[in-house]
Amino acid sequence: MCRISKGWLAYLTVKDKKVHLYIKDLHERYGDIVRIGPNELSIIPKDTTTTVIGPKGLPRGPYYNSREHEGGVSLDGIRDPALHAARRKPWARGMNSTAMKYYEDVIRDETTTLLRVLRERKSENTDISEWMSFLRDAAWISHIPWIIPLLKYLPSASKSWEDMKVVGATLVKRRIQDGSTHPDLFHYLMDEDGNEPVKPSLEVCAGDGMLAIIAGSDTAATTLSHVWYCLLSHPKCFNRLRSEIDEVFPYGEDPMGNLAKLAILPYLNACMLSAIHNEALRLYPPVLGALQRRIEPETGGIVIGDHFIPAETQVSLYAYAIHRDPRHFWPIPDQFWPDRWLSQEKYVLPSGDVIPLDQMVNNREVFVPFSAGPMVCAGKNVAMAEMRAVISSIVQQFDMKVEDQCSLSKWEGDIHEVFVTSRGSLPVFLEPRFG
Ligand code: HEM
Numbered sequence: 001m002c003r004i005s006k007g008w009l010a011y012l013t014v015k016d017k018k019v020h021l022y023i024k025d026l027h028e029r030y031g032d033i034v035r036i037g038p039n040e041l042s043i044i045p046k047d048t049t050t051t052v053i054g055p056k057g058l059p060r061g062p063y064y065n066s067r068e069h070e071g072g073v074s075l076d077g078i079r080d081p082a083l084h085a086a087r088r089k090p091w092a093r094g095m096n097s098t099a100m101k102y103y104e105d106v107i108r109d110e111t112t113t114l115l116r117v118l119r120e121r122k123s124e125n126t127d128i129s130e131w132m133s134f135l136r137d138a139a140w141i142s143h144i145p146w147i148i149p150l151l152k153y154l155p156s157a158s159k160s161w162e163d164m165k166v167v168g169a170t171l172v173k174r175r176i177q178d179g180s181t182h183p184d185l186f187h188y189l190m191d192e193d194g195n196e197p198v199k200p201s202l203e204v205c206a207g208d209g210m211l212a213i214i215a216g217s218d219t220a221a222t223t224l225s226h227v228w229y230c231l232l233s234h235p236k237c238f239n240r241l242r243s244e245i246d247e248v249f250p251y252g253e254d255p256m257g258n259l260a261k262l263a264i265l266p267y268l269n270a271c272m273l274s275a276i277h278n279e280a281l282r283l284y285p286p287v288l289g290a291l292q293r294r295i296e297p298e299t300g301g302i303v304i305g306d307h308f309i310p311a312e313t314q315v316s317l318y319a320y321a322i323h324r325d326p327r328h329f330w331p332i333p334d335q336f337w338p339d340r341w342l343s344q345e346k347y348v349l350p351s352g353d354v355i356p357l358d359q360m361v362n363n364r365e366v367f368v369p370f371s372a373g374p375m376v377c378a379g380k381n382v383a384m385a386e387m388r389a390v391i392s393s394i395v396q397q398f399d400m401k402v403e404d405q406c407s408l409s410k411w412e413g414d415i416h417e418v419f420v421t422s423r424g425s426l427p428v429f430l431e432p433r434f435g
Pocket residue numbers: 075076077088211212213215216217219220223285286287290291292368369370371374375376377378379380382383
C-alpha cells in the first residue's frame with residue numbers, strides 16, 4: 001500500500017495514530033530500507049546517519065512545507081539550506097552561554113512554582129504527566145508571571161494543538177508590545193543588539209517565537225512524563241537516583257541553586273541525562289514523526305549503505321524504530337535500562353546476568369531524539385537544563401506512590417501522535433519528604 005500512495009500512511013495516522021509502531025514493524029519484516037510512499041523511504045541507518053542528517057547532510061523534504069505558523073514560516077519550515085543557516089544565526093545567539101544564564105533563572109523560578117503547587121496537592125491523586133505541561137508556557141522566552149495562574153488551573157486546557165497556538169500567539173504579541181527588561185530569547189530573535197545587517201521582520205520573529213513555544217514546550221513535557229513513567233515502573237532506578245541526589249544535595253541544599261553541579265553528577269547523567277535525554281529519549285523520542293530529507297535533482301542520487309538511492313527521493317529517519325533496533329542498542333533494546341549509558345567494565349542486567357563491555361552495543365551515532373546536523377534542535381540545552389531541574393527537585397522533595405498500577409501498564413499503549421506526541425495519564429500520590 002505504501003508503494004501505491006502516501007495516503008496509506010495518512011490513513012494509518014488518522015486510524016490509530018501509531019505510525020511509529022507500523023514503521024518499526026515494517027523494518028523488522030523487510031530490513032533496513034523500506035518504502036513508505038511511492039517516492040519515500042524509511043531507513044534504519046548503519047553508518048549513514050551522517051549522510052542524511054550530518055553536518056553536510058541532505059536538505060529538508062516537502063513534509064516541512066506544512067510547518068507554517070500564524071506569524072509566517074518559522075525556522076523549522078525552511079528547506080533551503082542557505083536560508084536556513086542565515087535564519088538560524090539569531091537562534092544560535094539566543095542559546096549561547098550568556099543567554100542560558102538567564103533561562104536558568106527562569107527555569108529555577110518556574111520549577112519553584114511547580115513544586116509549591118505540587119506541595120499544595122499532597123496526598124491527592126495527581127496526574128504527574130499532566131502537570132509536566134505546567135512548564136509549557138515557554139518560560140524561558142520571557143518571564144511572564146501573568147500566565148502562570150491561568151496554566152495552574154488549566155493545565156489540560158492548553159493540551160491541544162489549537163490551544164497551544166492560541167496561547168503561543170498571545171504570548172508573542174504580548175512580548176512584542178511590552179518589550180522586556182531581560183535579554184530573553186525574543187531579544188535575540190528580534191536582533192535587539194543589531195548584529196544583522198537587516199533586522200528580521202515582526203512576522204519572522206512572531207513565527208519563530210511561536211515555534212519556540214510549540215516545539216519546546218510539548219516535547220519537554222512529554223519527555224518529563226516518560227521519565228516519570230520509567231522511574232515509577234523501575235523503583236530501583238528511582239531509589240538509586242534519589243540516593244545520588246541526596247548525597248550531592250543534602251536536605252536544605254536546593255538542586256536548582258546549583259544547576260552546573262547538577263549537570264555534572266555522574267549517575268545523574270546516567271540516570272537523568274541518560275534516562276531523560278538518553279534512555280527515556282531513546283525508548284520514547286517525543287518527535288515520533290519522520291525527520292524527512294530529500295535527495296535534490298542536481299545530486300544525481302546518492303549511495304546509502306549498499307544502496308543507490310535516486311534523486312528526487314525522500315529519505316526519512318524514524319527515531320523510534322532506529323533507537324529500538326538491536327543492532328544499535330543491545331541487550332534488551334525495548335527495555336528501560338539506564339546502565340547502558342554508563343562507562344563500566346561489565347554490566348549487570350535486571351535479570352542478574354552479567355555482560356562484559358565488549359559485548360555491549362551502544363551506537364550513539366544513531367541516537368537522534370534531537371535530530372542532528374544543521375537542523376538539530378535549537379533548544380536542546382534549554383530542554384536539558386529544564387528537565388534536570390524538574391526531575392532532581394521532585395525526586396529530592398517528594399515520595400511518589402502509584403495507587404493504580406493499571407496506569408503504568410496502559411502507558412505505552414496510550415502513546416500516539418497527533419501533530420505532537422500525545423500521552424496518557426499517570427496518577428500518583430505525592431508526599432513531601434521534609435514536611
Ligand atoms: C526534550 C525536548 C526536545 C526534543 C526531544 C526536541 C526535538 C527536536 C527535533 C527532533 C527537532 C528537529 C525536527 C526536524 O528536523 O523536523 C527539533 C527542532 C527544533 N527544536 Fe526541539 N526538541 C526539544 C525541545 C526544544 C526546546 C525546549 C526548544 C526551545 C526553544 C526547541 C526548539 C526547536 C527549534 C527552534 C527547532 C528547529 C531547528 C531548526 O530548524 O534549525 N526544542 N527539536
